Each structure stands twice: as structure tokens, then as C-alpha cells.
Amino acid sequence: MRKQAVSYLFPRLSGAVIACFLGAATCLVGPAFSAKEGNGAPSASPASSTANLSDEEIRKRVGDLQKQLDELKALLNQKQGAQPAAPSPGPESPKPAAKANPVTTAQKFRFGGFVQLRAFDDQTTTNGPKSESRVDQFNVRRARLEFTGDLGKAAGARLTFDVGGTAVSAKDAYLEVKADPALFRLGQFKIPFDYEILQPAAELMALERSLANQRLFPGNRDRGVMVDVDLAKELQTPVSLKLGVVNGTGQNQNDKGESKDVFATLAYTRPRLQGLISGLAGRFEFTPTGGATIDTPKRRFGVSLHGMSGDWDFHGQYTTGHGDFPQGGGAPLLTGKLGPTEAYNNKDVDGWYAMASRKLRDTPFTLWSKYESFDPDTDTGGDAIHIGALGALYDVNPQLRFSLGLYRKSFQAVPDDTTFGFQSQVKF
Structure with missing residues (x-):
């Protein structure tokens, strides 16, 4: 109580x-x-x-x-129901320094690619050259899967496959290491011989690269090592020097002997003007039908220019050299009658092209024109190929593009050949 x-x-x-x-x-x-x-x-x-x-x-x-x-x-x-008084706060503990966000796998490695779906109609006459392009067809010109990654602050890698053919084919497969002012590349990569070769296939204006580039550099790639040295600081001008040693057997081919090709390219690069002077030297062996094996030098020399003025874009190239190129391997749109492979394995060749394009202002359309020539044997007449082409691009958005091309091919001794091509391209 x-x-x-x-x-x-x-x-x-x-x-x-x-x-x-x-x-x-x-x-x-x-x-x-x-x-x-x-x-x-x-x-x-x-x-x-x-x-x-x-x-x-x-x-x-x-x-x-x-x-x-x-x-x-x-x-x-x-x-x-009162609670004990809270103790007076002590001095605030120093906060740890903020840590940088760790780099995620998605930031280190990137995936992309594109697909080119094509249809062409060849109007070759009955007496025209017997070539692959006489067959009208739908095809998948390219279906590329591209992987790039950073392997630290000064190293990276690139791996590209084409899955549009009858078999999966490796394109780029190389490791890069940067050590200013040089960049080292080891693996399978593009030979830096011409602006058109270095240009990504998804950014080409014409439906195909020039026939000279396709015949002299099948697949545009080889296996070896290259160093790219930036000389801008030393020379006070935007110049770089690319030096390399490759097998000389082309894309996806291992070397079959001790001989190697060496190349050098001097590049001049400004925002609206680029130029390349390139040379390549090596040796090759071939055995003609019923004959002894022949060992002969292989040479390439080329000059390439690319310039822009307002809505106009210009580029061109001249290449000369000594044989060793396959008779096949050209794209169906451009393939011509070159004769047996061995007939051109020990000959002097030359080729050139000139191209102009214009972006129509305030529209998604670009118009282009191109003329090219390739002579697989400068000592023999009647075998040069001349190709004139007109075309247009329609860029729906950065991922979707439609292309048209009309090719007129002249083989000198035989009637001309006309081919119409259409291509849709999707990037991802």
C-alpha cells in the first residue's frame, strides 16, 4: 500500500x-x-x-x-521510463579518404559488331568474263563480332571474328602495349598500307575496297609484330612511323618458311588531311606447273591521300610492286577474269583508285563516285581491269545504314560488265 x-x-x-x-x-x-x-x-x-x-x-x-x-x-x-542520459559525443573520428570506384568488367571489356546483308544483280553479257559475279544472289557480306579490352593502364587487346561465311574466320587478334611515344602490337592486324585498308569496313562509302588492295593484301591483315612511333613532339609536326615484320602469307595463314615481310609506313595526320607513304619487301617461292620452284623478291610501294573540305570527302591511292598475289579472293562485285594463279606470281603490277563523296546538308543522304584500275601484268597488254562506280548512302540512324552501288567493269578484250548492289547494315 x-x-x-x-x-x-x-x-x-x-x-x-x-x-x-x-x-x-x-x-x-x-x-x-x-x-x-x-x-x-x-x-x-x-x-x-x-x-x-x-x-x-x-x-x-x-x-x-x-x-x-x-x-x-x-x-x-x-x-x-526515462533512459539514461546519452554520453556526450567525443571528438569525431576522421573519415577515411574516399576511394575511387573500382573499374568493372563491363568497363574493361567491350563488345560490339555489325552485320551487312547484301543482294546484287549482275548484268554480264553472254560473251562476258566468267566470274563469280555472274551469279545473282543474296548473301551475308560481313557479320562481325568485336571484343576489345583494357589490360591495365598501358595495355589492351582486340579480338574480331567474322561469322557470315561458311566458317568462322578470325580477323583482328592482337595485343597492344603502350610505352610513350611508341605503341607495340603483336598478333594478327591490318597492314597500314593504305587509308582504305585502315578504314573500318562498317565505315566504307563504296560497297567494296579497291580490287588492287584486295589482290595485293588479301584480307588486309597478316601476322607478326608492329611498332607505331609518334614523332610529333620531336619533329613538331603530326607525323608517325609504323614499322613491322609479318609472315607475308596473309590473313589466318601461318608462315611456311623462314622468309618474312618487313614494312614501313610514314603517316601524316591532321584533322582534315591524312597521308601515307608505305613500302613492303620480302621474298616468296612458287612452283609453276611442270617447272622448278622459283624464289623471287616481293615488293610493294604505295602513296595514299585523304582530305575533307566542307561536305566533300576525297581519297585515293597508287600502288605498284612485284607479283605474289592470289588470283581469287576478290569480292564478287569486283572479281574479274585474271587467268591462272601461277600466271601472275612473278609479274610487275600496279593499281590505283580515286574516290569522292558528298554529304547532302541537312539530310541523311551521302552520294559517292569511284574509279579504279588494276593491271596484274604491266608487261602484257589486254589484261587490265577498269571499274567505275556510283552510289548513295542513307543513314537512318547511327546503327542502321542502307547503301546502293552501280558498278561498270571493263576487261578490255571482252565486253563490259554491269552490276547493281544493295546493302543494309546494322551495328550493335
Whole structure:
């Protein structure tokens, strides 16, 4: 009952009780402290019973009052469910330095590609050259899967496959290491011989590269090592030098002997003007039908220019050299009657092309024209091929492009051949 009474009365009396205790403590302590200071007689005390108490007794009573006050505070806290006071916050701990976001796998390695779907109609006359392009057809010209990745701050890799043919074919497959001012490349890569060769297939204006490039550099690639040295700082002009050693057997072909091809390309690069001067040297062996094996030098020399002016784009190339190129391997649109392979394995050749294109302002259309020539044997007349072409591009968006091309091919000793081609390209 006593505890319940206290609980019942406590909320109503706690404030008054605390005030009374504090008042009593003040009355007891005040006179004592004044007397101790010796500033005259102590002031009259309302409680005369405490006037003659000693200092020790006064301190004891104050202690008792303080003890009772603490007990009352504890009961009040228990009644109201109060929590202990939170400790005062200490000095704030220093925050660790922010860490850079780790590079994710998606940022290190990237995937892309494109697909080119094509149809062409060949109007070859009955007496025309017997070539692959006499067959009208639909085909998948290219279906590329491209993987690129960063292997640290100064290294990277690229792997490209074409899955549009009858078998999967490796295109680019190389490792790059950068050591300023040089860039080293090891694997299968493009030979930097001409602007058209270096241009990605998805960005070509014409439906095909020139016949000279297709015959002299089948697949545009070879296997070996190359170093690209930036000479801009040393020469105070945007020039770089590319040097390399390759098998000399072309794309996806291992070397069959000790001989290697070496090449050098001097490149001049400005935003609206680029130029290449290239040379390649090596040796090759071939065995003609019924004859002995012949060992002969292989040579290539070329000059390539690319320029832009307003909405116009111009580029061209001249190439000359000494044989060793396959009779086949040209794209169906451009393939002509070149005769047996061995007939051109030890001959002097030359070829050139010139091309102009114009983007129609404020439209998605681009018009282009191209003329090219290739002579597989400069010592013999009547076997040169001349090709004139007109075409248009329609870029629906950065991922979708439609292309048209009309090719007129002249084989000198035989009637001309006309081919119409259409291509749709999707990038991803």
C-alpha cells in the first residue's frame, strides 16, 4: 500500500518535495558559509533549531538531503521510463579518404559488331568474263563480332571474328602495349598500307575496297609484330612511323618458311588531311606447273591521300610492286577474269583508285563516285581491269545504314560488265 501511495502521490508531489528539499538545503548551508567567511554576524535564520549546529552536522544533513533527492530522481526516472542520459559525443573520428570506384568488367571489356546483308544483280553479257559475279544472289557480306579490352593502364587487346561465311574466320587478334611515344602490337592486324585498308569496313562509302588492295593484301591483315612511333613532339609536326615484320602469307595463314615481310609506313595526320607513304619487301617461292620452284623478291610501294573540305570527302591511292598475289579472293562485285594463279606470281603490277563523296546538308543522304584500275601484268597488254562506280548512302540512324552501288567493269578484250548492289547494315 505504501508503494502504491507513493506512486499515486509522487507525480503530484515530486515537484513540491524537490523544491522543499532544495529550500531547506539553502537555509542550512547559507548561514554556515556566511559565518565561515567572517564577514560579520550571520543573518537571522528562519529555522532557529539549526542556528547552533556545527559545520560537520550541517554537512551531514546536506548529504542526507542529497541522498534523498537522488532517490526521488531515480523513482521519477523509473516512473516515466526515462533512459539514461546519452554520453556526450567525443571528438569525431576522421573519415577515411574516399576511394575511387573500382573499374568493372563491363568497363574493361567491350563488345560490339555489325552485320551487312547484301543482294546484287549482275548484268554480264553472254560473251562476258566468267566470274563469280555472274551469279545473282543474296548473301551475308560481313557479320562481325568485336571484343576489345583494357589490360591495365598501358595495355589492351582486340579480338574480331567474322561469322557470315561458311566458317568462322578470325580477323583482328592482337595485343597492344603502350610505352610513350611508341605503341607495340603483336598478333594478327591490318597492314597500314593504305587509308582504305585502315578504314573500318562498317565505315566504307563504296560497297567494296579497291580490287588492287584486295589482290595485293588479301584480307588486309597478316601476322607478326608492329611498332607505331609518334614523332610529333620531336619533329613538331603530326607525323608517325609504323614499322613491322609479318609472315607475308596473309590473313589466318601461318608462315611456311623462314622468309618474312618487313614494312614501313610514314603517316601524316591532321584533322582534315591524312597521308601515307608505305613500302613492303620480302621474298616468296612458287612452283609453276611442270617447272622448278622459283624464289623471287616481293615488293610493294604505295602513296595514299585523304582530305575533307566542307561536305566533300576525297581519297585515293597508287600502288605498284612485284607479283605474289592470289588470283581469287576478290569480292564478287569486283572479281574479274585474271587467268591462272601461277600466271601472275612473278609479274610487275600496279593499281590505283580515286574516290569522292558528298554529304547532302541537312539530310541523311551521302552520294559517292569511284574509279579504279588494276593491271596484274604491266608487261602484257589486254589484261587490265577498269571499274567505275556510283552510289548513295542513307543513314537512318547511327546503327542502321542502307547503301546502293552501280558498278561498270571493263576487261578490255571482252565486253563490259554491269552490276547493281544493295546493302543494309546494322551495328550493335
